[in-house]
Amino acid sequence: MLILNIGDGKGKTTASIGQIIRSLGHGFKVCLIQLFKNNNFYGEQNILLKLENLDFFSFVKKHPYYLRGISSEELANLCDSAMRKLRELTIVDSKKYDLIVLDEFNVALRDKLINENEFVALIEKLSWESNVVVTGRGSPQALIDMADLVTEMKEIKHPYKNGVRAQKGIEY
């Protein structure tokens, strides 16, 4: 099954973290592959690292915004480490996990840092044998067409708009 958490609102990553907790609670094996997120910044990382039955991989540990000094070719090379992991999953470990969460991959797709056709082909294979969650703001139409469950997190009201800064424990 392929699940997409898309949209401009909050809750795309937190819902996938909740999904991981739910799956682990049933004794499932879970793999989380994260892009663009600093270690030790997001609170959930501290808890997730301690949980059994969860393999947690994090690649390119800064948001593309903070990597603007780097050429997009170099950035694509960095993202290829995550793609190598994905290729490995489809070949070696495709049945090892009951749930595979790919956090922020839609951002890499949007910025053309990973090849859309290859990504879609890998996801098609993985989601046939496991449950796959892909999160991130934009999502290619090919992925939406293929998905079983798509939820748009829609921002109705956000405190940033009133000048409130991102809060520890809430936004990160």
Next chain:
Amino acid sequence: MLILNIGDGKGKTTASIGQIIRSLGHGFKVCLIQLFKNNNFYGEQNILLKLENLDFFSFVKKHPYYLRGISSEELANLCDSAMRKLRELTIVDSKKYDLIVLDEFNVALRDKLINENEFVALIEKLSWESNVVVTGRGSPQALIDMADLVTEMKEIKHPYKNGVRAQKGIEY
């Protein structure tokens, strides 16, 4: 701060579970009060019960759908156990928790099982001193008006519509 996860899509509860994990990861104290959910059915309950710094209370452990044999007066009495806990929080423990999650309370409000005016007044007080998350399909306008952050989880595509049944580890 008051946060609402509303809408007809998936991710309202899972996002609040993710939020709990994020907050706990920063060493925050968290309180989760849940309505209408069976123990040992939702996978996340097995994990949450083991986590430090989280107090987890569950009231009325069946969905109203399965309680149709019970008069709405009796059902409201059952829900009052949750309201008593909320009143206690505002009086005794209001500064004890950094995050308070009220799961499915919007359903109780929709079915008029808890008093909206009292609930809104309690939330106003609690969200002044702590971060409060309320989840559930419908939400009274008074709560939306008061909230700092409102996200609508919008269903774009759902496998139920293709006849797929709820899946363990995904939907529960």
